[in-house]
Amino acid sequence: MMDKRLLLIVILALAVRFAIFPFVVKDEQRMFTIGDAYEYDAIARNITENHSFYRSEWVSYGFPLSMRSDIFFKEPFDAFRPPVYPLFLAGVYSIFGHKPYAAIIIQILLGCLACVFVYKIGEVFIQKGVGFIAGLLMALDFPTAIYTNLLITETLFVLLCLLSVYFILKFFKEGKRAYLIYSGIFLGLSTLCRPIIQYFIILMVPLFFVVYRKEIKKGLLSCLLYILVFLVVITPWALRNYTTYGSFKLTAMSGWNLLVYNAAYLESYRQGGYDNLENVRENMKTEMDRAFIDRDIVSPFEMTQLYQEKALEKIFAYPGSYAKIHLVGIAKIFATPTFPISERIFGVPLDERTTHAIGKGLVTENFAKALGNLFRFFIQNWKALLYLPPLLLYLLFLYSMTGYGFYQIIKKRDSLLIFSLCLLIVVYSVLLGGAVGVARFRIPLMPYINLIAGYGLFQLILLRRKRSSLLRAQKKILLSNEP
Numbered sequence: 001m002m003d004k005r006l007l008l009i010v011i012l013a014l015a016v017r018f019a020i021f022p023f024v025v026k027d028e029q030r031m032f033t034i035g036d037a038y039e040y041d042a043i044a045r046n047i048t049e050n051h052s053f054y055r056s057e058w059v060s061y062g063f064p065l066s067m068r069s070d071i072f073f074k075e076p077f078d079a080f081r082p083p084v085y086p087l088f089l090a091g092v093y094s095i096f097g098h099k100p101y102a103a104i105i106i107q108i109l110l111g112c113l114a115c116v117f118v119y120k121i122g123e124v125f126i127q128k129g130v131g132f133i134a135g136l137l138m139a140l141d142f143p144t145a146i147y148t149n150l151l152i153t154e155t156l157f158v159l160l161c162l163l164s165v166y167f168i169l170k171f172f173k174e175g176k177r178a179y180l181i182y183s184g185i186f187l188g189l190s191t192l193c194r195p196i197i198q199y200f201i202i203l204m205v206p207l208f209f210v211v212y213r214k215e216i217k218k219g220l221l222s223c224l225l226y227i228l229v230f231l232v233v234i235t236p237w238a239l240r241n242y243t244t245y246g247s248f249k250l251t252a253m254s255g256w257n258l259l260v261y262n263a264a265y266l267e268s269y270r271q272g273g274y275d276n277l278e279n280v281r282e283n284m285k286t287e288m289d290r291a292f293i294d295r296d297i298v299s300p301f302e303m304t305q306l307y308q309e310k311a312l313e314k315i316f317a318y319p320g321s322y323a324k325i326h327l328v329g330i331a332k333i334f335a336t337p338t339f340p341i342s343e344r345i346f347g348v349p350l351d352e353r354t355t356h357a358i359g360k361g362l363v364t365e366n367f368a369k370a371l372g373n374l375f376r377f378f379i380q381n382w383k384a385l386l387y388l389p390p391l392l393l394y395l396l397f398l399y400s401m402t403g404y405g406f407y408q409i410i411k412k413r414d415s416l417l418i419f420s421l422c423l424l425i426v427v428y429s430v431l432l433g434g435a436v437g438v439a440r441f442r443i444p445l446m447p448y449i450n451l452i453a454g455y456g457l458f459q460l461i462l463l464r465r466k467r468s469s470l471l472r473a474q475k476k477i478l479l480s481n482e483p
Contacts, residue, residue: 005132009119013112013139017148023345024104024149031100033344034440037151039077044089045098053078053086079245079252079300083237084160084193085153100151107155111148114155115139117162118447122454125169126415129461134454137398138447142391143338146345147443153194154443160190161197161425162447168204168226169418172211177225184226188233194444195250196432201230203424211417247301255308259284262435263311265329266322284310322435329437330430334399336439337391398453405456419455422448 024030032038047053089103096102115138122131138144147154164186171179191198205223212219238248245252260281267284268277288306297303315322342348409419426445433441 006116006119006135009115009132009135009139010112012136013115014108016140016142017108017111017145020145020149020345021104021108023347025101027347028100030345030347031104031149031151033150033341034152036153039081040086040089040153041100041151043077043081043086044093047086047090048093048098053083079241080256081253082192082195082251084189085156088156089151103151104149107148110159111144111155112139114159114162114447117159117166118450121162121166121169121418121447122451125173125418126451126455127458130451130454130458132454133457134447134450137450137454141446141450142387142394143439144443144446146338146342147440149345150341152440154440157190157193157197158444158447160186160193161444164190165421165425169421171222172207172417177222180222180226181229184229185233188230191230191234191250192237195253196429198234198250200425200428201227203428207417207421241301245299245301247299249301249304252300252304255304255306255311257436258311259288259307262322262326263314265325265435266315266318269325270318270321326434329433329435332437333430333433333439333441335395336437336442337388337395338439341439342387398449401453401456401460402449403456404460405452405454408456408459409452415455419452422451 032041043053092103092106093099115135118138119131119135122134123129124131144158164183167179167183167186170176171183187197187201204226208219208223208226209216212222234250237250241250242248264277264280264284267280268275271280288303288310291297291306291310292303295306297306409415425448429441429445
């Protein structure tokens with residue numbers, strides 16, 4: 001029989017996520033609010049209809065022309081998108097037909113399963129009661145629920161990462177090799193869902209030697225097996241890219257992102273603000289197209305290498321300015337609610353100027369202008385006051401509990417292994433997310449933030465109970481001393 005507390009978490013998670021679902025199905029395009037969804041959908045349809053992952057240029061159902069807002073439009077899709085999420089969509093489409101809403105329903109169920117594993121990690125590896133609070137926080141997290149209703153990788157990626165964390169903790173606690181293998185498999189699948197996590201295994205290596213500091217040989221062998229399993233999972237895709245494009249890299253996305261986002265933000269910041277971003281990207285495109293012709297480059301992996309070289313050249317030319325926008329971007333990852341994604345899902349009218357100014361105001365010198373646009377937005381769309389301010393207050397509460405949780409962890413030196421792993425995941429992700437600074441990058445971190453916040457809130461509850469017990473005891477003593 002399911003634990004009543006766990007059942008409550010599942011019910012709340014379903015309720016919050018399905019409350020958003022009607023707004024999404026009302027207009028199917030809202031599932032594609034983030035442009036990446038069109039690429040995943042195109043590859044999935046190519047798999048189900050043409051029985052082929054690659055040569056996506058054969059597919060006529062890619063981005064609508066109206067969605068091609070990026071100067072550097074990414075083709076072919078399969079060079080940029082790893083296989084796990086398109087295969088997940090293809091599996092859904094093969095059963096239900098091309099019905100994106102069916103994939104969203106499956107994602108909602110997977111999102112609830114993620115809440116279950118947050119609960120289990122807290123209850124099993126930290127302290128009874130911490131998992132329940134962390135699971136509740138995860139279930140009620142509005143931004144996570146928003147992204148669960150979009151046709152993007154976040155929900156599946158979060159679950160795969162959680163499974164990897166759960167099984168590695170099981171291995172460290174019980175020593176069963178099967179758990180180590182499961183963890184390596186899920187870390188590999190996480191990497192093939194979102195390759196940003198591919199270097200995290202390097203940070204895992206020291207944990208083995210910390211856990212097995214008295215059995216170095218066992219720690220070394222376990223670590224090598226973990227790495228081997230991870231490599232076995234990702235190598236077939238690397239070989240596929242080598243045979244198709246001549247590169248063992250998992251994706252051609254990294255250099256593209258570095259130039260089109262990090263370097264472009266830096267360049268537009270130096271030129272006076274976000275309003276210059278599209279012009280900056282246009283100039284970059286002209287420069288890169290000329291370089292491709294001069295060097296006779298046609299492979300997307302050779303292109304991304306050149307993107308990366310050019311981006312790093314621009315970043316290292318102005319390290320101080322880049323450090324500033326990178327740090328501001330990290331702050332925005334945590335501070336940004338869900339604007340403008342939630343507004344598009346709920347059908348709140350948005351003009352492009354307001355979207356850009358609010359979304360990027362902190363990386364320009366016109367922050368006052370951004371605040372003015374935000375004020376104007378609320379005047380024109382008063383309904384947004386029903387959810388945006390409460391969401392900001394919720395984030396403030398969550399981070400306050402996270403900070404208190406860190407304080408208690410350091411003070412009590414409690415569950416250091418699991419919290420060290422949580423901290424590693426958060427720091428690794430935000431450092432790589434950096435200058436882009438969008439709420440989307442926070443979603444994969446929420447399980448670990450919620451675990452730390454859950455611990456902090458649990459300690460506050462214990463403190464209050466302790467004080468209440470002390471007051472009752474003192475009152476009892478006073479009453480007993482009365483004549």
